[in-house]
Amino acid sequence: MKESSGIFGLISCVYLLLCFLVVHSERHKGTWSSGNFLKFVSKFGVQKTDLKNEDATQGFFYGNITTNSNSSNSLTLVVVDSEYFSHIFGNVILKLNKQHKTNICKSMFKKIDEVAFDKDCKPKGTEDYLRRVPCPKNKLCLDEDTPSNVVPNYQFTYKIMDKQIPRFWYMSIVACYRNTTNKNCSWVSSDDDITIDYDIWLVNGDPIYKKWNPVEHQFSFEEHDIFETFLGFLGVYIIIVPFWFYVYSKQRHSLTKFLLLITCTEAFGIFCNFIHVAVFASNGVGVYWIAVLGNAIDTVAQCLFMLSLLLLAKGWMITQPTIRGKKVVFSLWGIYTLLNCVLFLWNLFEVDVISNKDEWQTWPGYLICGFRIVIMIWFIVELRHTFLSSRCPETRLQFLQQFGAYFLVWFIYLPVLVILNTQFSALWKKKIMLCITNGADLLSYLILLHLLWPSRSILYLLKGEDPIPYDLLITGVLDEDQDDKTIFKRKKKTKLNGQLRREPNHNTIKNGFHKSPNYTDEKRLALLPEEEEEEEL
Known part of the structure; x- marks a missing residue:
């Protein structure tokens, strides 16, 4: 009962805070x-x-x-x-x-x-x-x-x-x-x-x-095209979110579940902002607390996405099922999240409407950009360490290469954009920042969707919650001469009656093992996680 009262009190405080905010x-x-x-x-x-x-x-x-x-x-x-x-x-x-x-x-x-x-x-x-x-x-x-x-x-x-x-x-x-x-x-x-x-x-x-011109009549010039921008991004997210559900349904895995959650969170934040601008276009006031909620959800999605990148740089669920150096990872992520929360609150209460400076031209904005560069350097070092220290199949190493190449750009684009932002006219900078930042995030989700598509991720994701469904056999990942009852097996180091005991591979259906003449040890080793590959060698 006390816990329920505490939760109700917290919700009431948040609601009152939103109600007393200055309405834009x-x-x-x-x-x-x-x-x-x-x-x-x-x-x-x-x-x-x-x-x-x-x-x-x-x-x-x-x-x-x-x-x-x-x-x-x-x-x-x-x-x-x-x-x-x-x-x-x-x-x-x-x-x-x-x-x-x-x-x-x-x-x-x-x-x-x-x-x-x-x-x-x-x-x-x-x-x-x-x-x-x-x-x-x-x-x-x-x-x-x-x-x-x-x-x-x-x-x-x-x-x-x-x-x-x-x-x-x-x-x-x-x-x-x-x-x-x-x-x-x-x-x-x-x-x-x-x-x-x-x-x-x-x-x-x-x-x-x-x-x-109903979608621009009520808006100040620096907010012209904001309605169309949110509508466009919302439309794209409506398309890609079902694809993420499909990826998760085919590959029930901790990583795909986490990225599905982040994508849905980002999409909901875009939806809240769109509701505000749609109502604003109608009555000139909008629903400001929904806009605040949308920006808060977007901040949460940004922080969770940063955490997913830090974990992947450590090789989580790609080269190993556990997280190396949890204290360092979560310390970096905690500082980054705290700075984003400070910037969010600063933007609500401290940004001077009269001046032409936005939230990125404040000390919290500069701190976030500076710390983002620090995380980028750590990201490069850890990704290189993961790459060099892992004796993985070539497909996993290719994934790490492609992943690192794009997200290195993702880390650095925001500090560069903030520097260029100082040269933009105040009448244009809000639209430019909104389009580029949301576009970069959307492109990130699309690239991860491409990299983690089931027909590819079967080659480098470690053990998931459920085995890969049978319909992935038609993608050509498995041997062509295997029939519908043939699956990959892997050896375990213990022996039973003088013979190696075999166990079903985590990425296949639970059937018996029939090794084809063309199925070589080299192909089998390519599907083993790092620690079992060392045992085989």
């Missing part, structure tokens, strides 16, 4: 008090505008901001690009605790005032960056002087046109306003404690054209 969405809805001075709403990538189809390709920021307080127009909604936002945000961070808020407001808007339009104070301004909020209930905001430009049923609308390249735009609400008394037009801080309710959408394209 492009529809922002909530309340805010001006006593906090600055509310950063979102960073959103606006696609390049097609001049032949402006409305369908412009960025649209629209919504409602109202209050029940007895004050109006004492706050300012600001939408600017990165050049101006760095000036605003930098002044808040550096001066908030050192200067009076009115002086901070003047510093924040000094540069914006040079270009921002205001019908009372800056009628010659060229940029539509500012709105006085909160807006009157059931009416347009005061700065919306062209009602036809406002999305129906909302109080304000920004139309953002980027003619050259896609760009990030930043939306904030600041407790500052223009003092228009006697046409002074100076920026001052709001002394009133105003609580506002806001409901804001950030999308690419006019909302009336949403059906034209």
Whole structure:
């Protein structure tokens, strides 16, 4: 009973943690008090505008901001690009605790005032960056002087046109306003404690054209094609997972069982992320806790896959049934798993959304890449030791060669990619990293599927849970002149009545042994594990 209560408590804690995480969405809805001075709403990538189809390709920021307080127009909604936002945000961070808020407001808007339009104070301004909020209930905001430009049923609308390249735009609400008394037009801080309710959408394209591009309309530009990416990977995993079940059904073996588990785990993580982006494409919010769960499952799959590589480098179930140097193997794997958990949590709570750095440009990301190189060196040394110290059939050595050649590349690709990632634009790096990392993992599972296909793995896998089924005889692995009752046998060093006692080979059906004239000792030795081969010699 106590154990059940403990498990229930753990599940409750995890659920509450996921519920209280900041929801990443492009529809922002909530309340805010001006006593906090600055509310950063979102960073959103606006696609390049097609001049032949402006409305369908412009960025649209629209919504409602109202209050029940007895004050109006004492706050300012600001939408600017990165050049101006760095000036605003930098002044808040550096001066908030050192200067009076009115002086901070003047510093924040000094540069914006040079270009921002205001019908009372800056009628010659060229940029539509500012709105006085909160807006009157059931009416347009005061700065919306062209009602036809406002999305129906909302109080304000920004139309953002980027003619050259896609760009990030930043939306904030600041407790500052223009003092228009006697046409002074100076920026001052709001002394009133105003609580506002806001409901804001950030999308690419006019909302009336949403059906034209439903899988990208809600997404920031750096997340365009994410829906198609997850859909593509999920489709491939749906195809290859049954093949892994087939491999396991024909070769019930500890190694195939472990790799089947890893592949299914990876596929489920992809499925969770796809569910999130599919719902996000519909409502602009998604199911964030499912995305967190999907990323956590993906991290688990990555760590388990690393463990499988470390075990195979030791020759586990290829040259020997036990694990050599368990302490070293599991110590390396434990450190790697711990670093991945730290990076996962860091990405949830510490990565700055405002900056253009991703989780790989943090110290946990650099540590993982550095330690991955250390594991790669250990992997090469252990694989070479396994190769040189094993007196195995040529087929097993060929497996180790092919295995080592590919997965050496798999180890090194991520550190190289992280270095190159620093040169990618922030608008592209997320898509590039997602496609390459998931593609490399998928290719790894396909290569192992090829190497462990039953018609090949019969030659180098050690004893499994069940013997190889009879239908593998048609693959040509066994002697051509053997009939359906003929199987391979192996000798055991003990004798019975002066003759060697024979036992069925682990990879064949349980029938009697009839040695064909063409069945040589050399062929028989090729099927023996390492320790029995030494006894024969």
